[in-house]
Amino acid sequence: xxxxxxxxxxxxxxxxxxIVTVLDTARAFKAVGERAIKKVPALRGKTVVxxxxxxxxxxxxxxxxxxQRLTAxxxxxxxxxxxxxxxxxxxxxxxxxxxxxxxxxxxxxSASGAPHFLSRVVKASIINAGxxxxxxxxxxxxxxxxxxxxxxxxxxxxxxILGDILYSRVARSNIWALTKLGAKVTLCGPSTLVPKTFxxxxxxxxxxVDDAIRxxxxxxLLRIQHERQRKTMFPGIGEYTALFGLNMxxxxxxxxxxxxxxxxPINRGVEIDSEIADCERSLILEQVTNGLAVRMAVLFxxxxxxxxxxxxxx
Amino acid sequence: MxxxxxxxNAAAIQRALTRxxxxxxxxxxxxxxxxxxxxxxxxxxxxxxxxxxLSEIWKLPVPVGVLDVSMHRDDLSHRAAPQVHPTVMPFxxxxxxxxxxxxxxxxxxxxxxxxxxxxxxxxPKKIQLAVLIDRGHRELPVRxxxxxxxxxxxxxxxxxxxxxxxxxxxEVVLEK
Numbered sequence: 001x002x003x004x005x006x007x008x009x010x011x012x013x014x015x016x017x018x019i020v021t022v023l024d025t026a027r028a029f030k031a032v033g034e035r036a037i038k039k040v041p042a043l044r045g046k047t048v049v050x051x052x053x054x055x056x057x058x059x060x061x062x063x064x065x066x067x068q069r070l071t072a073x074x075x076x077x078x079x080x081x082x083x084x085x086x087x088x089x090x091x092x093x094x095x096x097x098x099x100x101x102x103x104x105x106x107x108x109x110s111a112s113g114a115p116h117f118l119s120r121v122v123k124a125s126i127i128n129a130g131x132x133x134x135x136x137x138x139x140x141x142x143x144x145x146x147x148x149x150x151x152x153x154x155x156x157x158x159x160x161i162l163g164d165i166l167y168s169r170v171a172r173s174n175i176w177a178l179t180k181l182g183a184k185v186t187l188c189g190p191s192t193l194v195p196k197t198f199x200x201x202x203x204x205x206x207x208x209v210d211d212a213i214r215x216x217x218x219x220x221l222l223r224i225q226h227e228r229q230r231k232t233m234f235p236g237i238g239e240y241t242a243l244f245g246l247n248m249x250x251x252x253x254x255x256x257x258x259x260x261x262x263x264x265p266i267n268r269g270v271e272i273d274s275e276i277a278d279c280e281r282s283l284i285l286e287q288v289t290n291g292l293a294v295r296m297a298v299l300f301x302x303x304x305x306x307x308x309x310x311x312x313x314x
Numbered sequence: 315m316x317x318x319x320x321x322x323n324a325a326a327i328q329r330a331l332t333r334x335x336x337x338x339x340x341x342x343x344x345x346x347x348x349x350x351x352x353x354x355x356x357x358x359x360x361x362x363x364x365x366x367x368l369s370e371i372w373k374l375p376v377p378v379g380v381l382d383v384s385m386h387r388d389d390l391s392h393r394a395a396p397q398v399h400p401t402v403m404p405f406x407x408x409x410x411x412x413x414x415x416x417x418x419x420x421x422x423x424x425x426x427x428x429x430x431x432x433x434x435x436x437x438p439k440k441i442q443l444a445v446l447i448d449r450g451h452r453e454l455p456v457r458x459x460x461x462x463x464x465x466x467x468x469x470x471x472x473x474x475x476x477x478x479x480x481x482x483x484x485e486v487v488l489e490k
Contacts, residue, residue, distance in 0.1 A: 040385035304395030
């Protein structure tokens with residue numbers, strides 16, 4: 001195991017060893033969340049800024065709680081209440097946060113590459129909490145963690161990602177993580193949202209949902225991201241649900257131990273039947289629990305200094 | 315680099331653990347109050363071995379937990395993040411005597427971190443410390459209650475306790 005990175009910007013640039021290091025570290029942090037005292041002093045005195053230029057509830061709260069459970073101080077900064085409205089640039093905002101001695105900046109931004117840009121202009125550690133349609137690395141790490149808990153290993157699994165792939169940073173980060181870890185990834189959805197070009201990064205692409213889920217060990221559902229679509233990409237929600245929504249009839253044709261995941265927020269009755277979201281095979285709420293553990297692990301690893309990893313002397 | 319010197323071989327490790335176990339029995343009248351907490355990577359294995367010997371002496375099961383101290387270390391931002399292991403404490407420590415078990419006592423910083431980590435699980439009646447090797451060079455006011463072997467070392471040397479490595483006998487070596 002090894003970790004020498006200062007920032008977590010994307011999954012694409014991580015090695016298999018680094019991904020596994022995060023997953024192994026997260027196991028220990030999950031145990032912290034199950035204790036009576038759910039707090040450790042690892043980041044005592046550190047300052048974490050949640051810089052969310054795009055709305056988010058789940059991810060922001062998850063990072064906030066992760067930082068608090070590590071005893072860091074955290075401040076939240078959201079777009080509508082900020083100086084962005086007054087015309088300040090991202091760089092100036094970040095440099096102001098740096099002037100307050102922020103050690104970590106967790107950024108969500110609608111522009112792909114915004115975290116990478118920040119990592120070049122400020123001294124703080126940058127964590128990408130979602131940049132445009134590019135990546136959402138902690139989501140992919142928590143998904144991999146959840147899959148590993150249930151299936152023990154990821155290599156060799158058939159994992160189907162179903163839905164809006166084109167506009168999904170969750171899909172991109174998951175594709176990188178899962179293929180690096182040796183899974184066979186199938187992408188499925190309307191042809192306008194699942195272009196064949198994804199075959200070039202090692203995925204199977206199909207537009208037939210039954211074909212996509214038949215042999216799947218994991219079915220990963222994605223929400224239709226209306227907010228990112230510049231024009232209508234398919235005729236209507238009703239048609240999407242009829243052609244691609246996961247319902248009981250379709251679930252019956254999958255492997256009996258196939259598990260259902262969704263990064264949330266779910267749209268009941270659209271991409272997923274209400275009954276399926278709440279069934280035993282659904283890991284949706286476990287993903288939320290694991291997200292906290294994975295984000296604690298990421299903060300803990302990024303907090304490490306340079307020097308050797310070994311504990312001095314023995 | 316010169317050849318590492320063997321300080322304890324497998325039989326000597328076992329003898330040291332048996333002696334430590336008898337000293338723990340001598341110090342603690344009631345076996346029912348004693349629990350062990352081993353510090354990974356090696357202290358947890360030593361704690362399980364010690365627990366087995368103690369259970370035979372006291373004729374009652376002695377609970378053994380695994381206490382990872384990485385999250386409580388005082389040097390976290392001074393070096394690369396350490397490998398963390400899940401802590402498993404399958405018993406209540408409040409009112410019990412917790413014997414911390416570590417392989418090597420050196421600066422004392424791991425022991426301090428372990429006492430902090432233990433506090434998150436309750437308020438032990440007593441905390442005692444058992445180590446296989448005490449190599450000196452303390453940086454904190456910490457001392458062990460039970461020591462397998464005192465080994466004077468130079469600060470640049472390394473003490474390695476190797477247990478359960480496939481194809482290799484258990485041993486403790488000093489590397490120059």
